[in-house]
Amino acid sequence: xxxxxxxxxxxxxxxxxxxxxxxxxxxxxxxxxxxxxxxxxxxxxxxxxxxxxxxxxxxxxxxxxxxxxxxxxxxxxxxxxxxxxxxxxxxxxxxxxxxxxxxxxxxxxxxxxxxxxxxxxxxxxxxxxxxxxxxxxxxxxxxxxxxxxxxxxxxxxxxxxxxxxxxxxxxxxxxxxxx
Numbered sequence: 001x002x003x004x005x006x007x008x009x010x011x012x013x014x015x016x017x018x019x020x021x022x023x024x025x026x027x028x029x030x031x032x033x034x035x036x037x038x039x040x041x042x043x044x045x046x047x048x049x050x051x052x053x054x055x056x057x058x059x060x061x062x063x064x065x066x067x068x069x070x071x072x073x074x075x076x077x078x079x080x081x082x083x084x085x086x087x088x089x090x091x092x093x094x095x096x097x098x099x100x101x102x103x104x105x106x107x108x109x110x111x112x113x114x115x116x117x118x119x120x121x122x123x124x125x126x127x128x129x130x131x132x133x134x135x136x137x138x139x140x141x142x143x144x145x146x147x148x149x150x151x152x153x154x155x156x157x158x159x160x161x162x163x164x165x166x167x168x169x170x171x172x173x174x175x176x177x178x179x
Contacts, residue, residue: 005023026169040070059074096126
């Protein structure tokens with residue numbers, strides 16, 4: 001399975017890097033391909049290292065203005081002209097999406113895939129990996145949107161919240177019929 005991971009390129013502490021590395025190792029050992037923003041810095045590097053060291057493939061999609069930070073030695077690296085094309089290519093190459101901790105770019109990517117799902121333009125499974133309760137506030141906001149009629153589909157049809165890396169991958173594999 002090609003699993004797109006949206007996540008930060010920032011250098012973060014162990015409460016975020018530990019679970020990210022654990023997910024990456026599970027992904028690699030499962031024979032999956034990481035589809036990610038292509039950067040070789042911060043949390044993006046942690047995940048790419050974990051996948052590669054565990055036998056998984058790396059498919060990066062960088063963007064012109066970040067190409068200098070693109071990972072050398074990825075199995076495949078695409079360079080998009082802008083962020084919109086990057087998001088399109090990331091989603092196009094993926095069978096499923098995992099949203100890890102991140103900033104505004106990660107949030108933008110997450111809301112775009114959820115908007116596509118809401119309108120029936122994709123049926124790819126989406127998991128929010130809620131490491132250290134990072135997305136508790138967002139989950140609450142989504143519930144309010146659902147409760148107050150802003151979502152035409154149940155929240156459970158749009159996104160699965162996983163508290164642990166093993167639960168995130170198990171949900172994706174189950175959704176794709178992988179045992």
